[in-house]
Amino acid sequence: MNALLSINGVSKRFRGLVAVDRVSFEVPEGGVFAIIGPNGAGKTTLFNMIAGVFPPDGGSIIFAGERIDGLPPDRICRRGIGRTFQIVRPFPALSVEDNVIVGALLHRKRVGAARAHAHDVLRRLDLYDKRAQRASALTLPDRKRLEVARALASDPKLLLLDEVMAGLRPTEMDRIVAILRELNRETGLTILLIEHVMRAVMALASRILVLHHGAAIAEGLPEQVMRDRAVIDSYLGVEAIA
Amino acid sequence: MIASLIEGVPHRALALLGALLVALVAAPLVAGDYLLTVLILILYFAYIGQAWNIMMGFAGQLSLGHALYVGLGAYTAASLYVHFGIGPWLGLLAAVPVAALAGAFIGFLAFRFRVAGVYFAILTIAVAEFARVGFDHLSWASGSSGLFLPVAQFTHNDLWQLRGHPVMFYYILLAAAVLAFIFCRALLQSRVGYFWRAIREDEEAARSAGIDVFHYKMIAVVISAAMTSFAGVIYAFYYNNLFPEQVFHISRSIEIILGPIVGGIGTLFGPILGAVILTGLAETLTAALAAAGIDLPGAKQVFYGICLLLVITTLPDGVWPWVCKRIGLAERNK
Numbered sequence: 001m002n003a004l005l006s007i008n009g010v011s012k013r014f015r016g017l018v019a020v021d022r023v024s025f026e027v028p029e030g031g032v033f034a035i036i037g038p039n040g041a042g043k044t045t046l047f048n049m050i051a052g053v054f055p056p057d058g059g060s061i062i063f064a065g066e067r068i069d070g071l072p073p074d075r076i077c078r079r080g081i082g083r084t085f086q087i088v089r090p091f092p093a094l095s096v097e098d099n100v101i102v103g104a105l106l107h108r109k110r111v112g113a114a115r116a117h118a119h120d121v122l123r124r125l126d127l128y129d130k131r132a133q134r135a136s137a138l139t140l141p142d143r144k145r146l147e148v149a150r151a152l153a154s155d156p157k158l159l160l161l162d163e164v165m166a167g168l169r170p171t172e173m174d175r176i177v178a179i180l181r182e183l184n185r186e187t188g189l190t191i192l193l194i195e196h197v198m199r200a201v202m203a204l205a206s207r208i209l210v211l212h213h214g215a216a217i218a219e220g221l222p223e224q225v226m227r228d229r230a231v232i233d234s235y236l237g238v239e240a241i242a
Numbered sequence: 243m244i245a246s247l248i249e250g251v252p253h254r255a256l257a258l259l260g261a262l263l264v265a266l267v268a269a270p271l272v273a274g275d276y277l278l279t280v281l282i283l284i285l286y287f288a289y290i291g292q293a294w295n296i297m298m299g300f301a302g303q304l305s306l307g308h309a310l311y312v313g314l315g316a317y318t319a320a321s322l323y324v325h326f327g328i329g330p331w332l333g334l335l336a337a338v339p340v341a342a343l344a345g346a347f348i349g350f351l352a353f354r355f356r357v358a359g360v361y362f363a364i365l366t367i368a369v370a371e372f373a374r375v376g377f378d379h380l381s382w383a384s385g386s387s388g389l390f391l392p393v394a395q396f397t398h399n400d401l402w403q404l405r406g407h408p409v410m411f412y413y414i415l416l417a418a419a420v421l422a423f424i425f426c427r428a429l430l431q432s433r434v435g436y437f438w439r440a441i442r443e444d445e446e447a448a449r450s451a452g453i454d455v456f457h458y459k460m461i462a463v464v465i466s467a468a469m470t471s472f473a474g475v476i477y478a479f480y481y482n483n484l485f486p487e488q489v490f491h492i493s494r495s496i497e498i499i500l501g502p503i504v505g506g507i508g509t510l511f512g513p514i515l516g517a518v519i520l521t522g523l524a525e526t527l528t529a530a531l532a533a534a535g536i537d538l539p540g541a542k543q544v545f546y547g548i549c550l551l552l553v554i555t556t557l558p559d560g561v562w563p564w565v566c567k568r569i570g571l572a573e574r575n576k
Binding site: 051072073074077078083085089090091092093094098101102103105106109110111114150151154 | 431432433436437439440443444446447448449450451452453454455
C-alpha cells in the first residue's frame with residue numbers, strides 16, 4: 001500500500017523543551033493508524049503540526065505526495081485532512097445540522113447539496129434525529145460524534161481524531177468504534193488517531209506508533225507493539241499483558 | 243430565486259411582514275410632519291443596524307466605528323455635489339467604493355495581524371476618530387465649519403438630485419430597509435452566511451474546517467461598510483449639512499449599534515425592531531416632555547441607557563427572540 005501521509009524526522013521545540021524529537025512514520029492509504037503514549041509524550045503536538053496549527057522546527061510532512069508542513073490549518077483541511085479536537089469545539093449556537101453543513105460546504109457551492117450530504121453523514125453517526133438541536137445542548141458523547149461528523153462532511157482523505165474516546169462510557173465507545181470501523185471499511189477512509197483507551201486502539205488500529213518523551217520508541221502491528229519491552233516499561237505497565 | 247428566499251418561512255411570518263410593509267407604505271398618507279421625521283429616523287437606523295449586524299451578528303466582528311462609513315459616504319457624495327454638481331446617485335458610485343476601501347483597510351490591518359475582539363473594536367474607533375480629526379482640517383470639505391448643501395426646494399421632488407419633501411426620503415429609506423432585510427436573509431442562508439456564523443462561533447474550529455477566515459471576514463467588513471455608506475449619502479442629502487464633529491463622532495457609532503443590540507444581534511428582524519423601540523420610544527419621550535413643558539437636555543441618552551440596561555439584564559439575546567417565542571415564531575439561523 002502507498003503511504004498517504006509520511007512524517008519524516010519531524011521535531012518541535014517549545015523554548016528548551018523538545019516536545020517532538022525527529023519522529024518518522026508512514027500512514028498507509030486506507031489504514032487505521034494509532035499513536036499512543038503517556039501524557040506529555042508529544043502526541044497532540046505532533047497532531048497539531050500535521051493539522052497546521054504550528055509548523056515543525058525540522059523535518060517534513062508529506063500528504064498525498066505533496067509537502068504540507070507550514071501550511072495554515074484551513075489550507076491543510078482543503079487538501080483533504082479533517083480533524084477533531086481533544087476538547088470538543090462544535091459551533092455552540094448553531095444547530096447540529098448547520099454544524100455539519102459548514103463542513104459539507106467546503107467542497108460544495110450550493111447549500112442544498114451540502115444539506116443533503118450533511119444528512120447522510122448525520123445518519124451514519126446516529127445524529128440525524130438530533131439535527132435540529134443546538135450543538136451546545138448535546139451531551140458529550142453526542143458532541144464528540146458531531147465533531148467527527150463535521151470533519152467527515154468535508155470529504156477528507158485522512159481523518160485525524162484527537163482522543164475521541166476520552167470521557168466516554170464503554171457502550172458509547174463501542175458505538176463510535178463500530179462507526180469508525182464501518183467508515184474505514186466502506187469508504188476506505190484513512191484514520192490517524194491519538195488514543196489513551198487501549199481497548200479502542202486494539203479494536204481499531206492496523207498499525208501503532210508509541211511516543212515517549214517526544215521520541216518514537218516502537219512502531220508496528222498491534223500485537224508486536226503490545227509485546228515490546230520498552231513499550232511495556234514506559235507506558236502499558238506489566239499488568240497489561242498479564 | 244424569490245422562491246428560495248421565502249422557502250421555509252412560516253406563512254404567519256410572511257403575512258405579518260406583508261401587513262407591516264403595507265402599513266409602512268401607507269404611513270405617509272396619514273402621518274403628520276413630525277411623525278414622518280420619526281419614521282424616517284426609524285428606517286434609517288433599521289437600515290444601518292442591518293448593515294452593522296452583518297459584521298457583528300453574522301461574522302462576530304464588533305465594530306464600534308460605523309460612523310466612519312456613514313461619514314465617508316456622506317462627505318464623498320456631498321463634496322462631489324457641492325464642487326462638481328455631481329448628483330447623489332452618481333456620487334454613490336464614488337461613496338460606496340471609498341467606504342468599502344476604508345472597511346477593507348481596517349479589515350486588512352486587523353485580520354491580517356490577528357487583531358481580534360476588543361482590540362479590533364478599538365481599532366474601528368481609532369480610524370473613525372482619525373477621520374473626524376482629519377475632516378475637521380480638510381478644507382476641501384469645508385473642515386470644521388461644516389459642509390452645506392443648497393437647501394432643498396420642497397415645491398417639487400427631484401428624485402435624481404435627491405432634492406425634495408421628506409416623504410421622498412421616507413420611501414427611499416423604506417426601499418433600502420426592505421432590500422437590506424431581504425439581502426441579509428439571502429446572505430445568511432448562503433455559503434458565506436454559514437462560514438460567517440462558523441467564524442463567529444469559534445474561529446479556530448472554523449479554520450480547521452477549511453474556512454479561509456481572513457477572506458470571509460474581509461467580505462463581511464466590506465459589504466457592511468458599503469451598505470452603511472449608502473445611508474450616509476441619504477443622510478447628507480436629507481439634512482443638507484455635515485459637521486465632522488457630529489458625523490464621525492463615536493456617539494453616532496453607538497447609536498447605530500443600539501438598535502441591533504436591543505432588537506437581537508444576529509437576527510434578521512432584530513435591527514428593525516430595535517430601531518422601532520429605541521427611536522420610537524425616545525421620540526415619544528421627547529415629545530411628551532416638550533408637551534409637559536419640561537426641558538431636560540440629555541433625556542434621550544438617559545433613556546437609551548435605561549433601555550440597554552433592561553435588555554442586557556433581562557433579555558440578553560435581544561427583544562426579538564423573546565417576541566418570537568411569545569408569538570410562536572422561531573427565526574431559524576440565529
